[in-house]
Amino acid sequence: MTRRSRIVGAGLLLLLVAVLSACGAQPVAQNWPGLTVGGGRVYVISGLPQQVYILDAETGVQQATFVPSGGEAGLPYWSPVTLGGDLAFVGFAESQSGTAGLYAFDPETGQERWNVPANDLILPAPTYADGTVYFGGSDGQVYAVDVESQRIKEGWPFQAEEAVWASPLVAGGQVYVASMDHNVYALDADTGQELWRTEVGGAMAAKPVMAATGEVLYVGAFDGRLYALRADSGEQVEGFDFKADNWIWSEVLLANDLIFVTSLDGRLYALNPSDGSVVSPYPYDSAEVADASDGLRASPVLAGETIIVTSGSGRVIAVKDAQRQWYWPSGLPQSSVYTTPVVSNGWVYVLLMDGQVQVLDSEDGGLQWSFSPPESQ
Amino acid sequence: MGITDIWTVLILRPMLNxxxxxxxxxxxxxxxxxIFFTVVVRLIMTPLMLPQQRSAKKMQELQPQLKELQKKYAKDREKLAQEQMKLYKEAGASPMGGCLPMLVQFPIWIGLYQSIIQALGHQPxxxxxxxxxxxPFMESISAQIPLNRFFLGMDLSLTPQQLGGLTYALPILVAFTSWLQTKMTTVGGSGGEGQAASMNQSMTLMMPLMMGFFSLSFSTGLSFYFIISNIIGIITQGFISGWEGLMFWKGMSLSSLLSGGGAKGAAAQKTSSTSSQAAAAGSGKGSQSGSKKRKKKRRRKR
Known part of the structure; x- marks a missing residue:
């Protein structure tokens, strides 16, 4: 072996080490950050934080943080925060100690009140209804925790066949759960008993949305289809048919007697609620201002007369009648936006993948204030 | 289009799909x-791997002559390098022969790792x-998400460190099959002495250990690729240069293993005995094929 070949061999070995090490199990975020606005405060869970930031919704000034007890060492997994009663709820898990559970904290001071352990990660936002918090886990279990007794209600948890990544919908005494196992479940909100289940053509990670009549549920799936199911039986509504060119990961928005839905194909669709047909002049294609390949993961939200969509390439776009009204930022975006924005008091609260909060005027997209958590600075 | 996009379009997407x-x-x-993917990849890479494996065989055959040259030009390193290169050229061997297939395998390993992580993803x-x-023409797969990522109850997307228990056998198997494959490629090649031989011995042990170590912290699905790929490599090498290397336990001792040669000590003994026989028969320390070549040369000179 010549000296040259030895050097080349050693170089290749080093390259292999470097490349494979770079691919290793690095602590990276596996979910998008969470954003909640309510009670004059903003609750922010950024990329890889060990705490929830509580900000003033008017100014963006940090008021407090919530740090869960235990599990500060490893990789944290959070659900978005949900407000209910006089508490805030969040799902938290930590990789090293195996800590996982639902945490209740004071929404103003961030002080932990209590927690209920769970078996696995809680990724979707919990749902609060009538003194009970419902949430799903990555092991497919759906829990109902009574806030007063701080215990899991009798008859719960319910076990789905795969992970639950969608927030449960609670309506009319029933809990509707869309699961990655391709089933939509209807459970008795009190007993946790399964009332019906309907298998659709793909996995679901979006919360079902109930029509104003309370008779029909709409839920998008990874096969690109939007399903309309009868709330009382789970049967698919006859004649309703819509399919996008890529997965649907977002909740639908019901507004102006239309169904608005975004897809990872990068389009915002407006559909006729009766048959799922696309209403002209929609769809709106975000490729107009963003890279066509990045898709629209976040749900559309209504801001006055415009629909706000956010794209994986980091654009916030206001759309009216399939026409862009404004978009942000005007320059190159710095980070993806997978988190659904929140509209409150005429402002659009946007959370970027790197944990930055940008607050925009819903009329023209003007920046009101921004917040960067210390770890993203 | 950035380098990430080029990687995605040329490597990741084709492999993933x-x-x-x-x-x-x-x-x-x-x-x-x-498993099928590994077999297909190895078949595609056969035109690249075969010359390397043949070259390895030639390198083995040249070892006694290289040793002879090292002795002859022990004090003149420049001349030694020239003579070595001349010998390689005449025999059609290349000491760098193993580099290209190794380079080609890097993107495959990384691409496969990324493909497994994405295909079996269990995080949003x-x-x-x-x-x-x-x-787009594969969109029917979307209806099958999440994919079945289990084999005998083992989650192929997780690492042995995460899974624990019997899955620790996988990195051991990866290291063992890598070692066996390297040993088969270099069997008889330890006849040399000094830095090069020592480097060769270290590589024989270090590379498999490293592969085993990596397999500990990568998804078990990738271990499957390594093991199957190594087994195919062992079989191919066996057909090219014989199955001698598979008898790794012959003459194996703890001291030879710890010294970095492993069972290669046995092979080295065998080679040196062959070399001695060749030396006794004629021109010095050449192997049978090496001495034959030199005899032919002498005849031509005469």
């Missing part, structure tokens, strides 16, 4: 898809990336 296609064809068994961001990398 090939795996997904195999998954669909093979009845939704991801472990089967990995992994699946989000997957959705952007499925070819």
């Amino acid at each position: 090939a795996l997904l296609g195999l998954y669909t064809v093979l009845g939704g068994q991801f472990w089967l898809a990995i 961001l992994q699946l989000l990336n997957l959705s952007q990398n499925i070819y």
Whole structure:
């Protein structure tokens, strides 16, 4: 072996080490950050934080943080925060100690009140209804925790066949759960008993949305289809048919007697609620201002007369009648936006993948204030 | 288009979609898809691997002559290098022969690792990336998400460190099959002395250990690729240079293993005995094929 070949061999070995090490199990975020606005405060869970930031919704000034007890060492997994009663709820898990559970904290001071352990990660936002918090886990279990007794209600948890990544919908005494196992479940909100289940053509990670009549549920799936199911039986509504060119990961928005839905194909669709047909002049294609390949993961939200969509390439776009009204930022975006924005008091609260909060005027997209958590600075 | 996009378009997407296609064809068994994928990759790489394996065989045959040259030009390193290169050229061997296939395998390993992580993703961001990398004509796979990632109760997307228990056998198997393959490639090649031989011995032990170490912290699906790929490599090398290297236990001792040569000590003994016989027979320390070549040369000179 010549000296040259030895050097080349050693170089290749080093390259292999470097490349494979770079691919290793690095602590990276596996979910998008969470954003909640309510009670004059903003609750922010950024990329890889060990705490929830509580900000003033008017100014963006940090008021407090919530740090869960235990599990500060490893990789944290959070659900978005949900407000209910006089508490805030969040799902938290930590990789090293195996800590996982639902945490209740004071929404103003961030002080932990209590927690209920769970078996696995809680990724979707919990749902609060009538003194009970419902949430799903990555092991497919759906829990109902009574806030007063701080215990899991009798008859719960319910076990789905795969992970639950969608927030449960609670309506009319029933809990509707869309699961990655391709089933939509209807459970008795009190007993946790399964009332019906309907298998659709793909996995679901979006919360079902109930029509104003309370008779029909709409839920998008990874096969690109939007399903309309009868709330009382789970049967698919006859004649309703819509399919996008890529997965649907977002909740639908019901507004102006239309169904608005975004897809990872990068389009915002407006559909006729009766048959799922696309209403002209929609769809709106975000490729107009963003890279066509990045898709629209976040749900559309209504801001006055415009629909706000956010794209994986980091654009916030206001759309009216399939026409862009404004978009942000005007320059190159710095980070993806997978988190659904929140509209409150005429402002659009946007959370970027790197944990930055940008607050925009819903009329023209003007920046009101921004917040960067210390770890993203 | 940035380098990441080029990587995605040229490496990741084709590999990912090939795996997904195999998954669909093979009845939704991801472990089967990995095995078939490995076989296909090895078949595609055969034109690249064969010259390397033949070159390795030639290098083995040249060892006694190289040793002879080292002795002859022990004080003149420049001349030694010239003579070595001349010998390689005449024999059609290349000491760098192993580099190209190794270089080609890097992107395959990394691409496969990324494909497995994406295809078997059980975190939202992994699946989000997957959705952007499925070819439009493969969209039917979307209806099968999440894919069946289990084999005998083992989650192929997790690492042995995460899974624990019997899955620790996988890195051991990866290291063992890597070692066996390297040993078969270099059997008889330890006849040399000094730095080069020592480097060779270290590589024989270090590379498999490193592969085993990596397998500890990578998804078990990738271990499947390494093991199957190594087994195919062992079989191919066996057909080219014989099955002698498989008898690794012959003459194996703890001291030879710790010294970095492993069972190669046995092979080295065998080679040196062959060399001695050749030396006694004629021109010095050449192997049978080496001495034959030199005899032919002498005849031509006469």
